[in-house]
Amino acid sequence: MTSTVPMVRASGVAKSYGSHQVLTDISLEVASGEVLCIIGPSGSGKSTFLRCINHLEKVDGGRLEVDGHLVGYREKGGVLHEISAKDAASQRRDIGMVFQRFNLFPHLTVLENVIEAPRRVRKQPVAQAKERARALLDRVGLADKVDAYPGHLSGGQQQRVAIARALAMDPKLMLFDEPTSALDPELVGEVLDVMKALAADGMTMVVVTHEMGFAREVADRLVFMDQGFIVEQGDPREVLAAPKHDRLKSFLSKVL
Amino acid sequence: MSDMSRGPAAQSAPGHDPIKAVPLRHPWRNVIGVVLVIFLAAFVYDAAVNRTAYDWPAVGKYLFDRRISEAAFITLQLTVYSMIGAIVLGIVLAVMRLSPNPIFKSIAWVYIWIFRGTPVYVQLVFWGLLSTIYPTLDIGLPFLPPIAQLPTDQALNTFWIAVIGLALNEAAYMSEIVRAGILSVDKGQEEAATALGMNWALTMRRIVIPQAMRIIIPPTGNEVISMLKTTSLVTAVPFTLDLYTRSRDISAETFNPIPLLIVASLWYLATTSVLMVGQYYLEKRFARGIDRVTVKKGAKLPQGDAPTVTGLAGAKTGQNDGPKENR
Numbered sequence: 001m002t003s004t005v006p007m008v009r010a011s012g013v014a015k016s017y018g019s020h021q022v023l024t025d026i027s028l029e030v031a032s033g034e035v036l037c038i039i040g041p042s043g044s045g046k047s048t049f050l051r052c053i054n055h056l057e058k059v060d061g062g063r064l065e066v067d068g069h070l071v072g073y074r075e076k077g078g079v080l081h082e083i084s085a086k087d088a089a090s091q092r093r094d095i096g097m098v099f100q101r102f103n104l105f106p107h108l109t110v111l112e113n114v115i116e117a118p119r120r121v122r123k124q125p126v127a128q129a130k131e132r133a134r135a136l137l138d139r140v141g142l143a144d145k146v147d148a149y150p151g152h153l154s155g156g157q158q159q160r161v162a163i164a165r166a167l168a169m170d171p172k173l174m175l176f177d178e179p180t181s182a183l184d185p186e187l188v189g190e191v192l193d194v195m196k197a198l199a200a201d202g203m204t205m206v207v208v209t210h211e212m213g214f215a216r217e218v219a220d221r222l223v224f225m226d227q228g229f230i231v232e233q234g235d236p237r238e239v240l241a242a243p244k245h246d247r248l249k250s251f252l253s254k255v256l
Numbered sequence: 257m258s259d260m261s262r263g264p265a266a267q268s269a270p271g272h273d274p275i276k277a278v279p280l281r282h283p284w285r286n287v288i289g290v291v292l293v294i295f296l297a298a299f300v301y302d303a304a305v306n307r308t309a310y311d312w313p314a315v316g317k318y319l320f321d322r323r324i325s326e327a328a329f330i331t332l333q334l335t336v337y338s339m340i341g342a343i344v345l346g347i348v349l350a351v352m353r354l355s356p357n358p359i360f361k362s363i364a365w366v367y368i369w370i371f372r373g374t375p376v377y378v379q380l381v382f383w384g385l386l387s388t389i390y391p392t393l394d395i396g397l398p399f400l401p402p403i404a405q406l407p408t409d410q411a412l413n414t415f416w417i418a419v420i421g422l423a424l425n426e427a428a429y430m431s432e433i434v435r436a437g438i439l440s441v442d443k444g445q446e447e448a449a450t451a452l453g454m455n456w457a458l459t460m461r462r463i464v465i466p467q468a469m470r471i472i473i474p475p476t477g478n479e480v481i482s483m484l485k486t487t488s489l490v491t492a493v494p495f496t497l498d499l500y501t502r503s504r505d506i507s508a509e510t511f512n513p514i515p516l517l518i519v520a521s522l523w524y525l526a527t528t529s530v531l532m533v534g535q536y537y538l539e540k541r542f543a544r545g546i547d548r549v550t551v552k553k554g555a556k557l558p559q560g561d562a563p564t565v566t567g568l569a570g571a572k573t574g575q576n577d578g579p580k581e582n583r
Contacts, residue, residue, distance in 0.1 A: 054451055056447060056450065056451065085455060085456060085550040086455060089450075089453050089454065090453065092450065092451060092452070093344055093452065093453025094376075094453075095451070096451075097448075097451035099444060099447070099448060099451075103442075103445060103447065103448035104448075105445065105448070105449075105467075106467065106545045107466050107467050107542075107544055107545045108545065109545075116452070116454075116462065117449075117452035117453060117454060120454060120458055120462060121452065121453045121454055121458075148543065149545035150545065151545055164447075165452070166451075166452070169452060169453065185536045186339045209370055
């Protein structure tokens with residue numbers, strides 16, 4: 001389905017916690033099949049923006065749409081209505097999310113982790129969900145770990161399970177919130193490899209990351225955020241090679 | 257690698273002799289141990305020979321008295337039924353208290369306020385007077401003639417009134433234990449489930465509460481044992497077939513209370529011991545996935561295998577497998 005509707009469209013998105021403005025006037029678009037990387041110092045609002053996309057956080061201002069649908073609200077006669085928890089849940093099931101700290105369910109085995117949502121939310125038959133889960137786990141290189149508990153896996157393996165768990169819901173958009181930040185350095189590569197393969201398959205991805213190499217190699221577009229603003233965006237190779245803004249220059253000099 | 261051979265051979269290699277040292281001695285432990293044993297022996301001898309008030313022959317006679325063992329069984333039933341009721345209601349109250357719905361929150365708060373704030377003995381007396389306050393139990397709509405009507409003392413005998421009274425009181429305590437358990441589960445768990453499109457109730461039932469159980473079980477074991485002993489208050493209902501009331505009744509006939517108190521205590525202690533065994537197995541059951549220290553010897557190190565990513569093409573083609581739901 002090659003629609004002209006962008007997968008994510010944000011215009012003037014704002015968000016504050018009390019008097020603290022976390023996001024100010026965030027406007028960007030992510031086309032279907034595109035990989036967008038968001039970089040920036042901690043506290044820049046990049047994770048908050050990501051969490052707004054699947055309504056884990058509520059947007060206070062502007063418009064945020066996913067696949068043409070307003071996130072968290074319904075528009076009726078020019079007036080916005082908050083949507084019910086049930087409708088919010090059904091919006092989220094088409095958006096996969098991978099967390100910095102994996103957040104696998106520790107009381108369930110790897111296979112049970114992956115089939116939980118397809119079974120309970122999508123109401124798939126167990127056999128079908130298991131078959132699909134095994135195929136996904138095979139593709140992230142963990143076919144032999146189906147019966148292990150997350151606590152017995154390395155961080156890199158846990159994060160790959162988390163990716164398989166998100167993919168099992170057949171999302172049309174994948175959000176990654178610093179997926180490699182909690183990993184030992186030697187385990188980062190295996191997770192990035194899985195993400196690269198996913199990008200190569202045409203998955204639409206929004207990735208908050210500190211991995212500049214990954215951003216340069218995989219991202220179609222790079223966004224640099226600071227203090228709730230988008231400071232600079234563009235082709236990652238150009239942006240990283242020749243940053244225009246001083247804030248980005250000083251940020252890159254610290255992380256590269 | 258091969259030169260620096262590790263493994264069993266390394267133990268006898270030069271420079272790697274096992275340490276032979278004189279273990280640290282603890283002479284005072286032995287002294288105190290011996291003194292305590294002497295005191296205990298003296299107490300037991302004195303109790304067995306000099307203190308006739310214990311009346312050990314009577315203890316032996318009543319220990320397996322039919323009335324006592326039946327009363328012990330009834331006490332166990334009171335405990336089990338009221339704890340089942342308390343745990344179920346406690347979970348419901350805890351979930352209500354933590355729910356985003358302000359009405360549920362207030363109901364749970366008021367319930368806990370009342371049932372935790374008044375003595376269980378007083379509550380049991382109240383429940384015993386239920387049939388005085390409400391002679392009939394009516395089923396139907398308010399202000400309309402009842403669809404069904406039942407005399408209260410026929411619908412509920414004193415046993416079930418005791419169970420209800422104990423369960424409703426205990427539920428207030430259980431709900432706080434459950435709430436502590438739920439709050440102990442990492443917030444990221446709820447978030448991950450939410451991000452997968454699971455609703456709040458499903459998240460609680462499938463993800464949060466099973467993990468909270470690990471925290472909930474030890475204090476619940478405490479509550480079960482506490483409940484076993486609280487059943488001795490059901491005489492307030494008045495229900496008289498429990499272990500304590502029954503042994504008091506027997507001693508009222510024989511004018512010999514001490515041996516029957518010992519008999520009752522031994523039965524309470526025996527029952528508690530059995531319940532503790534049950535708790536041990538429950539704890540093991542809900543520790544699944546958490547026992548990360550007990551990795552089997554010789555198990556492969558997790559870092560060993562690199563991912564064999566062969567393109568996630570199938571991840572996409574398989575996309576139409578499941579029932580698609582777009583709303």
